[in-house]
Amino acid sequence: MASTDIHVGTDTHGHDGHDDHHDDHHEELNFFTKYVFSQDHKIIARQFLVTGVIWAVIGVLFSVLFRLQLGWPDESFPILETLLGGWAEGGKLDPEFYYALVTMHGTIMVFFVLTAGLSGTFSNLLIPLQLGARDMASPFINMLSYWFFFTAGVIMLISLFIQTGPASGGWTAYPPLSALETASSGSGLGMTLWLASMAMFVVSSLLGGLNYVATILNMRCKGMTMMRMPLTIWAFFFTAILGVLSFPVLLSACILLIFDRHMGTSFYLSDIFINGEQLRNSAGQLIEGGSPILYQHLFWFLGHPEVYIVILPAMGMVSHILATNAKKPVFGYGAMVYSIMAITVLGFLVWAHHMFISGMNPFAGSVFALFTLLIAVPSAVKVFNWITTIWKGNINFTPAMMFSIGFVSLFISGGLTGIVLGNPALDIKYHDTYYVVAHFHIVMAMAAGYGMFAGIYHWFPKLFNGRMMNKPIAYLHFWITFIGSYCIFWPMHYLGEAGVPRRYFSFKEFDFASGFTDLNIFISVAAIVVFFAQFLFLINFFYSIFRGEKMKSLNPWKSNSLEWTTPIVPGHGNWPGPLPVVHRWPYDYSKDGHEFIPQTTPDSEIEKIPSSERLEVR
Amino acid sequence: MYSLLGILAIVLLVVILFQLSKATELVGGMEGEEIANDRNNKLQAGLFLLTLVFGMIGIFWSSYYYSEFFLFLKEPAAEHSALIKGMYYQTLFAIVPIFVFTHILLFAFAYKYKQDRTRLAKFYPDNGKLEMFWILVPAVVMIFLVYQGIVNWYKITGPAPENALVIEATAQQFKWDIRYSGQDGKLGVKDISLMNPDPDLAKGEEMNPWGQNWDDKSNMDDFFAADSILLPVNRPIKVKINSLDVLHSFYLPEFNVKMDAVPGIPTQFVFTPTKTSAQRQEELNNPEFIYELACTELCGKAHFNMRREVYVVEPDVYEAWVKRQKPLYQTLKEATAGDTTEVKKGVAGI
Numbered sequence: 001m002a003s004t005d006i007h008v009g010t011d012t013h014g015h016d017g018h019d020d021h022h023d024d025h026h027e028e029l030n031f032f033t034k035y036v037f038s039q040d041h042k043i044i045a046r047q048f049l050v051t052g053v054i055w056a057v058i059g060v061l062f063s064v065l066f067r068l069q070l071g072w073p074d075e076s077f078p079i080l081e082t083l084l085g086g087w088a089e090g091g092k093l094d095p096e097f098y099y100a101l102v103t104m105h106g107t108i109m110v111f112f113v114l115t116a117g118l119s120g121t122f123s124n125l126l127i128p129l130q131l132g133a134r135d136m137a138s139p140f141i142n143m144l145s146y147w148f149f150f151t152a153g154v155i156m157l158i159s160l161f162i163q164t165g166p167a168s169g170g171w172t173a174y175p176p177l178s179a180l181e182t183a184s185s186g187s188g189l190g191m192t193l194w195l196a197s198m199a200m201f202v203v204s205s206l207l208g209g210l211n212y213v214a215t216i217l218n219m220r221c222k223g224m225t226m227m228r229m230p231l232t233i234w235a236f237f238f239t240a241i242l243g244v245l246s247f248p249v250l251l252s253a254c255i256l257l258i259f260d261r262h263m264g265t266s267f268y269l270s271d272i273f274i275n276g277e278q279l280r281n282s283a284g285q286l287i288e289g290g291s292p293i294l295y296q297h298l299f300w301f302l303g304h305p306e307v308y309i310v311i312l313p314a315m316g317m318v319s320h321i322l323a324t325n326a327k328k329p330v331f332g333y334g335a336m337v338y339s340i341m342a343i344t345v346l347g348f349l350v351w352a353h354h355m356f357i358s359g360m361n362p363f364a365g366s367v368f369a370l371f372t373l374l375i376a377v378p379s380a381v382k383v384f385n386w387i388t389t390i391w392k393g394n395i396n397f398t399p400a401m402m403f404s405i406g407f408v409s410l411f412i413s414g415g416l417t418g419i420v421l422g423n424p425a426l427d428i429k430y431h432d433t434y435y436v437v438a439h440f441h442i443v444m445a446m447a448a449g450y451g452m453f454a455g456i457y458h459w460f461p462k463l464f465n466g467r468m469m470n471k472p473i474a475y476l477h478f479w480i481t482f483i484g485s486y487c488i489f490w491p492m493h494y495l496g497e498a499g500v501p502r503r504y505f506s507f508k509e510f511d512f513a514s515g516f517t518d519l520n521i522f523i524s525v526a527a528i529v530v531f532f533a534q535f536l537f538l539i540n541f542f543y544s545i546f547r548g549e550k551m552k553s554l555n556p557w558k559s560n561s562l563e564w565t566t567p568i569v570p571g572h573g574n575w576p577g578p579l580p581v582v583h584r585w586p587y588d589y590s591k592d593g594h595e596f597i598p599q600t601t602p603d604s605e606i607e608k609i610p611s612s613e614r615l616e617v618r
Numbered sequence: 619m620y621s622l623l624g625i626l627a628i629v630l631l632v633v634i635l636f637q638l639s640k641a642t643e644l645v646g647g648m649e650g651e652e653i654a655n656d657r658n659n660k661l662q663a664g665l666f667l668l669t670l671v672f673g674m675i676g677i678f679w680s681s682y683y684y685s686e687f688f689l690f691l692k693e694p695a696a697e698h699s700a701l702i703k704g705m706y707y708q709t710l711f712a713i714v715p716i717f718v719f720t721h722i723l724l725f726a727f728a729y730k731y732k733q734d735r736t737r738l739a740k741f742y743p744d745n746g747k748l749e750m751f752w753i754l755v756p757a758v759v760m761i762f763l764v765y766q767g768i769v770n771w772y773k774i775t776g777p778a779p780e781n782a783l784v785i786e787a788t789a790q791q792f793k794w795d796i797r798y799s800g801q802d803g804k805l806g807v808k809d810i811s812l813m814n815p816d817p818d819l820a821k822g823e824e825m826n827p828w829g830q831n832w833d834d835k836s837n838m839d840d841f842f843a844a845d846s847i848l849l850p851v852n853r854p855i856k857v858k859i860n861s862l863d864v865l866h867s868f869y870l871p872e873f874n875v876k877m878d879a880v881p882g883i884p885t886q887f888v889f890t891p892t893k894t895s896a897q898r899q900e901e902l903n904n905p906e907f908i909y910e911l912a913c914t915e916l917c918g919k920a921h922f923n924m925r926r927e928v929y930v931v932e933p934d935v936y937e938a939w940v941k942r943q944k945p946l947y948q949t950l951k952e953a954t955a956g957d958t959t960e961v962k963k964g965v966a967g968i
Contacts, residue, residue, distance in 0.1 A: 278810055498871075
């Protein structure tokens with residue numbers, strides 16, 4: 001198939017116009033332009049990753065703090081007062097701040113950790129490396145995308161320390177609660193800062209997403225057709241499309257909320273009687289005509305695609321890692337691509353399944369129910385394809401592989417309860433109960449989180465100069481996290497079956513919710529154990545950046561994809577010489593007696609690959 | 619002090635584990651990486667298998683253990699609960715076997731196909747027929763569940779029957795107030811602009827806590843449930859749901875009733891209670907059992923504490939209770955001029 005006059009790895013200048021003058025306009029880089037405001041996608045990936053990891057520690061810590069309240073509602077915890085001061089006087093969490101912690105936990109985890117930390121890191125790292133490009137389409141915009149994320153983080157961090165407290169109306173920030181300062185102290189300055197932070201975050205995501213799409217469409221190296229791209233790239237591609245089309249709607253929701261809060265408008269507000277009088281704006285006009293349900297539509301128009309933005313990159317990475325470590329092609333590559341596409345398209349059509357009980361017209365509910373249950377089909381296809389990928393494989397259980405297999409388990413568990421919740425008749429029962437909390441934590445905190453761990457363990461050498469993370473600790477990290485996080489979230493289904501509502505500071509006030517003292521203790525203990533187990537990861541991660549064992553071969557996982565053809569420390573421009581040329585798809589594993597065949601291998605050079613021909617297929 | 623020590627102890631433990639792990643890696647390096655790797659693969663594969671077995675046992679045992687709390691396993695207390703219960707069983711019938719089966723495959727394959735250096739994996743990139751099969755089967759199952767779901771959804775959210783008892787629930791931070799229509803069976807018209815819960819009596823303002831328009835005579839026999847909310851059994855109840863300030867949600871867990879309360883947009887839920895409180899108490903062998911009303915949409919600081927008690931009683935008990943209630947209009951009129959405390963005591967919820 002390969003043309004006879006092209007050697008592996010050599011490319012004439014045809015494709016590399018970009019390459020030639022890349023070296024020409026290299027001005028002198030100072031410390032700031034090289035390391036801080038770097039335009040190199042690999043450094044930006046590291047920036048996203050480290051920032052995401054730091055936010056993850058903060059976000060999970062918050063959940064441990066409020067689980068102390070839920071597990072032991074009658075106890076006081078001096079550590080709460082140490083950390084939170086007046087918000088936890090006498091070691092007892094103030095209910096207002098409980099809701100602030102819950103709100104911040106959700107916001108931080110969904111946006112800062114699982115969107116920026118997951119997509120931002122791996123799209124940046126892998127898109128150029130796996131496509132054979134020197135860098136992103138616009139390195140400058142790429143740099144901006146990180147620094148807007150950083151700014152969003154700074155604003156959110158500041159909001160934790162103000163006197164009236166951070167936003168406390170839930171990560172969903174529904175008005176009128178989030179619009180009216182008098183309805184909750186967290187709806188004061190804290191909510192203003194939350195909105196400012198979200199605005200910065202949306203800009204960051206849009207800049208990143210546009211870059212990813214442009215790079216994937218335009219900068220693939222010679223021979224890299226769309227259908228020869230690794231599944232990671234397909235996932236990042238559709239994730240970016242989801243983001244570019246849906247984040248602006250979140251921004252519009254936020255802008256209208258800012259108007260309602262500060263400019264006397266009534267997009268979301270109508271007929272409100274609070275503080276003993278009917279609500280008027282500062283010009284004395286009655287607030288009427290708005291709809292809180294409008295906000296919910298605008299929010300969830302992003303909110304639902306957002307959860308696919310969270311899970312798709314994890315799915316792509318898991319597909320790739322399963323194939324690499326099972327030494328088998330991903331089963332049904334085409335179906336996997338079309339599933340991602342179907343999930344993307346359908347993902348835009350299901351948002352109001354979060355709103356079945358909002359008071360909207362039941363007819364609307366039925367439309368969204370149809371699309372919601374349909375989206376289960378491509379998801380099911382992916383699960384079956386992953387299982388078939390490992391069938392008759394030859395599995396090397398690297399830490400990344402462990403988390404990838406764990407991912408599949410969690411996606412099955414969490415995805416199946418999605419089928420319950422997507423049914424509006426059943427949603428009457430389960431909406432706003434712990435059944436929902438169980439569902440989304442299993443698919444996001446666990447499944448997507450595991451995808452992030454798998455990606456970090458697998459691509460650590462590419463991120464950090466050829467160093468590997470310590471393996472025995474990694475396995476301990478996996479098992480404690482896997483068993484422990486199932487112990488946290490599985491029992492929440494039982495709370496949901498009993499009808500226990502979510503976002504409750506305490507369960508003692510209601511007979512129907514107060515029978516679970518022991519179970520709540522169990523969940524809180526598991527949460528504390530899993531939190532501390534993450535230190536196994538954190539210490540491993542930060543230690544290995546500086547002192548991790550250097551990889552001994554260029555390609556420690558014997559992977560086919562292009563990122564392993566760069567030098568151990570890929571410099572600026574990734575390949576010191578010409579860009580690679582691709583001759584095959586990334587999943588020729590165990591083909592014709594060869595354990596792996598890198599994408600850059602033309603048919604004429606296959607004999608040069610280490611052959612495993614003496615082995616039988618069993 | 620103790621927490622600090624505790625945290626230090628945990629950090630120390632983590633560091634110890636880390637050192638042990640590095641030592642293990644060194645040992646592995648000494649005896650040859652391939653041997654160490656093979657041993658590890660066998661270990662991890664075995665652990666996955668153990669997880670499958672003990673995980674499944676744990677899940678099924680704990681489900682059984684907590685099943686006494688599961689609402690759907692109790693006798694339905696509302697007419698539409700039977701629809702929801704049936705729908706749930708159909709869904710469980712699909713998802714439980716899938717959950718078990720896919721997990722068995724996943725972990726069993728992980729165990730069986732652990733690395734063996736003497737063999738090669740099977741190059742099996744695709745199989746069109748297999749793909750078609752597992753696209754079509756889930757699609758058919760989903761279409762069936764969606765169809766049932768939508769049919770049931772329309773039944774539950776359909777219009778109220780003619781003989782429905784109409785009551786009105788108004789939510790605010792942080793309580794529920796329930797208005798009944800009194801003997802005339804009609805709720806009077808309200809207007810937020812008429813609301814005056816705290817009138818300036820010196821200026822001759824009159825108290826009107828709920829903005830009832832007294833020109834509409836149906837308002838004059840409307841009363842608010844002072845404490846217990848009574849409902850007649852086996853009669854359709856249409857609850858009109860309002861909110862004064864922020865989003866709340868009207869939630870009766872035992873009756874599968876849930877609907878958001880939206881300021882500015884009235885919502886509703888129609889249901890028929892089919893079990894009296896007394897019957898439920900006997901069924902559960904719990905004479906203290908009470909149906910409860912809760913809020914289930916985050917509404918601020920005391921969201922978790924918006925509790926009301928609901929009693930489902932025989933129609934004659936309900937009628938007798940209705941006759942005993944004092945309309946708000948009467949309370950307001952009886953209040954002596956200037957003596958708002960008396961009125962406030964008599965008026966529901968203030």
